[in-house]
Amino acid sequence: MKIDRQAGWTIDSAKSTYGIENWGNGYFDINAGGEVIIKNPSCDSSSGLSLLEIIEGLRDRDLHMPALLRIENIIDHSISKLNNSFNKIIDRLGYQGQYRGVFPIKVNQQAQIVEEVAQFGVRYSHGFEVGSKPEMIAALSTLDNSSDQMLICNGYKDQEFVDLALQAVKLGTRCFVVIEALAELPIIIERSKALGIEPLIGVRAKMTSKVGGHWNSTSGDRSVFGLSASQIIQVVDVLKDNNMLHCLQLLHCHLGSQIPNIRDIRGGVNEACRYYADLCKEGAAMNYIDLGGGLAVDYTGAHSQESQSRNYSLDEYCEDVVETIMSTLDAYGIRHPTIVTESGRATVAYSSILLFNILDVTRFEPIEIKTSRDASHELLDNMRGIFEYLKPARLQECFNDAHYYRDEIRELFKRGQIGLRTRAEAENLFLQVLHQVKSLLSEMDQIPKELEGFDESLADIYYGNFSLFQSLPDSWAIDQMFPVMPVHRLQEAPDRRAVLADITCDCDGKIDRFIATDREYNPTLPLHSLQDSQEYYLGVFLVGAYQETLGDLHNLFGDTNVASIRLRDDGGYEFVKEIHGDTIEDVLGYVEYQPWEMKLRYRNKLEAAVNEGRITARERQQMMNTFNASMQGYTYYEKDHLL
Ligand SMILES: *Cc1c(COP(=O)(O)O)cnc(C)c1O
16 A cells, blocks of 8 residues: 655654664664664674675575574673673672573574573573473583583473483582472482482472463463472472482572563562572572563563563663562571573574565555456446545445445356456456545544544555564464564655565465554554565564474475674674575475485376377476476575576
């Protein structure tokens, strides 16, 4: 749908239209040339790196769209900020304990990310949280043994998992087994005796504090995680009987992910402190309070307590946590414990951007067609008649009439009483009426109630070269909103309103909720008309958390290309790592096809056609080459192959 170009459009108009300063957290901006730039977080003076320049760099390296771009500096910066923020508050309030962060591997398990967190995290002794044996193996092999990083083991643990944890303790890692279920306790005691290694034990308490946001079911009475009060007492008694109560040193709780309201966090920390204090009283050698994840990301930039935002800053979060623990435990005269948090989302969300090009656009506008002589019909005349009474006072009536006549014509078409050309003409007339209604609406101060939301029905569909199911699963599964915007041409005012569709041809593969400053969401996104010879690139931002391994192979679209960059302090940048996305052969292999067998079968089929004289040997070879090249190719739309 066309929108009137905003007069006096400037770069500032672009910034406010897409809200980049609200959700960008200082990492992203728009330069004078109208391109989105990434700013080096450790270097204020840098002019920023244009995403368009990166896309060109990727293309020259045969890393085509869609591509996931990772910015290593942003991971580093998030870890620094989290640790510095806690340390600053601890100093200021005179808190006697330390802060120790751990990164929950489930949030982004990709080796590149885990290695980056481990390498950069060493300076803050930032460790890992794991919830399964594969994650445990990844953490054990990545952690730097010379550092004081913690390793927190959650999840249901069998003997093998417990053995890995005990051996890590022996190696000198502060590795805690957190008891999530009573069945784990006898295994821990038995393996500890068998291996002669004293475990470091934590208990996960079931929290009853209610928490708002998408994931609130992980908290409350019916939470599937953690031990009830009576189960915790049972753990204490069994450990005491085995002379192991001194091994119980950590209380774990996890209120949920993406907690938008700071009050819920304070409430949860308060409850955790009550457990902690009474475990001390029971005689456990408590020394660590682990508050899990929950630190939210402000995806919409609204700074509100809506589920996709947060009503607090990082400093406020740290201050509330430290202050609550301090005041609660001081009242009991209990020594300040080491504070552990397991922030995942807030640590990695900002570091990845999904980039893709637009392949095509559908506009809901009349299309020039040749009218046929026999295409006249009474209903068409009625439809044309609408234009005679189309004026502001009768908009609703015109709108209803247009729908009525169009639907009647569709009915007649179904019954074979009118032809395709007549129907096409009717659809054209219908769109003409709607566009006139729209232009009259735009001149009116007050829009009739029934016609609110009318604009959306005329929005263009922009087809993006990506799969929502593979790259943005939460957008589909839980209506998560991510900031989406063009990464260039922002010096021009956008002249269209659109929704986005992916290339899976699945009706769920669309994005039709966009962040808005003045309401819950926008049903359309302002975009630019495509230009013939120029690619149009969009970016989906803040996709570094939870999106990569939840994605599926819908329509067998595979992993996208991935590139990691590092911004240098001199203003330059480096492509530090690249991973080519899945080939067609790769994804077919995932669903148990045998590519060599497929090639053989195709070859046999072609050879038979040669024998029957239907194709020549030369043609056979051409077909074979196309088939083989395609097997090696990218699963997404490849424009360059057409050249
Ligand atoms: C998922 C999870 C986290 C991470 O939560 P975020 O909200 O992403 O920070 C931390 N700890 C546990 C136990 C989890 O299950």
